[in-house]
Amino acid sequence: MDPKKKRPSMPWESAIPSVFAGVAPQAAEPPMDSDAFAGFYERSARSLWAYLARVSGDPALADDLMQESYLRYLCSSRPGLHLAEGEVAGRRYLFRIASNLLRDHWRRPRSASIEEVPEEFMAASASSVQADSQAMLNPAMALMRPRERQLLWLAHAEGYSHKEIAEITGLANTSIRLLLFRARRKIACLLREQNPKGGER
Amino acid sequence: MTLSPCSHEKEVTALLTRGGWPEACAPELRAHVSSCRACGDLVLVTETFQRARADAANAASVISPGALWWRAQLRRRNAAVQRVSKPLLGAQIFALFTCLLIAIAYIVSLVRSGFSWTNWLGELSQPRSLHLDIFWPSLLFYSGWSLVALISMIATLVLLGGVALYLASEKR
Numbered sequence: 625m626d627p628k629k630k631r632p633s634m635p636w637e638s639a640i641p642s643v644f645a646g647v648a649p650q651a652a653e654p655p656m657d658s659d660a661f662a663g664f665y666e667r668s669a670r671s672l673w674a675y676l677a678r679v680s681g682d683p684a685l686a687d688d689l690m691q692e693s694y695l696r697y698l699c700s701s702r703p704g705l706h707l708a709e710g711e712v713a714g715r716r717y718l719f720r721i722a723s724n725l726l727r728d729h730w731r732r733p734r735s736a737s738i739e740e741v742p743e744e745f746m747a748a749s750a751s752s753v754q755a756d757s758q759a760m761l762n763p764a765m766a767l768m769r770p771r772e773r774q775l776l777w778l779a780h781a782e783g784y785s786h787k788e789i790a791e792i793t794g795l796a797n798t799s800i801r802l803l804l805f806r807a808r809r810k811i812a813c814l815l816r817e818q819n820p821k822g823g824e825r
Numbered sequence: 826m827t828l829s830p831c832s833h834e835k836e837v838t839a840l841l842t843r844g845g846w847p848e849a850c851a852p853e854l855r856a857h858v859s860s861c862r863a864c865g866d867l868v869l870v871t872e873t874f875q876r877a878r879a880d881a882a883n884a885a886s887v888i889s890p891g892a893l894w895w896r897a898q899l900r901r902r903n904a905a906v907q908r909v910s911k912p913l914l915g916a917q918i919f920a921l922f923t924c925l926l927i928a929i930a931y932i933v934s935l936v937r938s939g940f941s942w943t944n945w946l947g948e949l950s951q952p953r954s955l956h957l958d959i960f961w962p963s964l965l966f967y968s969g970w971s972l973v974a975l976i977s978m979i980a981t982l983v984l985l986g987g988v989a990l991y992l993a994s995e996k997r
Contacts, residue, residue, distance in 0.1 A: 658890075658891070658894045661890060661893075661894055662890040662891070662894075665887075665890040665893065666890070669885065669887045669890075670882035670883075670885040670887060671878065671882055673881070673882070673885035673886070673887065674877075674878050674881035674882045674885060677881055677884075677885075678877060678878075678881055683884075683886075687886060691888065691893060691896075694893050694897070695893065695896055695897050695900060698893070698894065698897035698901075699897055699900050699901055699904070760873065760877075761873055761874070761877045776870065776874065777874065777878075780870050780871045780873075780874035780875070781874040781875060781877065781878040782878075783842050801830075805830070805863075808866050808867065808870050809866055811870055812865070812866035812869050812870055815869060815870070815873060816869070
């Protein structure tokens with residue numbers, strides 16, 4: 625027998641070894657390790673929770689959506705890529721996931737559209753809020769539309785640019801400026817009405 | 826409402842973002858802010874939101890990153906198992922269809938060749954039919970290529986049975 629023609633024997637099970645060995649197939653290596661994730665999480669979790677809690681007006685929902693956001697972030701094929709671009713890009717991607725989750729939550733049958741979310745939803749949780757800033761902001765936020773709350777928070781609490789807000793919310797870059805201007809004017813009026821002394825300039 | 830942007834807006838935003846407002850602000854700019862409605866709104870809203878952000882961030886209930894990492898790994902693994910299971914299910918459906926097609930073709934060929942169960946059973950009742958060696962020629966006579974089809978059908982069934990058994994044990 626010609627040794628050149630002899631092919632190494634390979635058991636057929638080796639084609640799909642993990643399945644036939646009774647072991648679940650290994651997931652592809654995550655694009656970031658647990659230490660890198662822990663660091664990223666420590667630096668971004670609180671601001672993400674604040675965004676979700678203040679825009680949704682529901683701290684319990686914010687807890688759930690925050691966990692889901694990080695899970696989706698880790699399960700996506702891009703976390704490492706985003707972190708390689710810089711932590712700002714990773715954070716922006718995370719906020720985008722969270723914004724999509726919020727939008728999905730608002731679009732559930734309970735409310736037909738993002739614009740039809742009852743404004744009282746925010747006021748309901750205001751009683752549990754202790755901090756002065758929250759007591760000042762919550763009534764005004766309750767009178768804003770969800771989209772306006774989202775834009776205001778991203779622009780003024782997180783300090784994102786119009787381009788970044790467009791990327792996070794999925795809105796057109798050109799419309800952000802106008803929407804934000806209107807929302808800012810509206811909430812400024814509400815804040816001045818609630819607190820005439822503090823609002824005076 | 827008309828959009829009336831102020832030329833100092835960027836400057837004020839930069840000061841607010843860097844935390845330089847109002848200490849690091851020039852007196853002229855401060856005077857402008859007190860008289861400009863757009864800049865006044867910007868300062869009021871940004872300061873309020875920044876304070877709210879700091880308060881909300883302190884109140885945040887943050888779970889351990891390790892737990893999230895573990896759950897994400899579990900979810901990734903489940904997704905990978907589902908990805909592997911999909912081709913198996915496809916193969917099962919394909920095998921089932923093949924099996925059905927062969928069975929139908931076999932029955933049609935038997936009907937066309939005038940096969941009659943009563944004739945076949947009658948032949949079996951004859952004394953010569955008791956010899957097992959005559960079964961193969963008689964089967965071949967009646968069904969022609971169908972013996973090959975029958976064997977492939979049985980093989981497919983055995984294969985399917987094996988896969989079904991494996992999947993059942995895997996689910997358990």
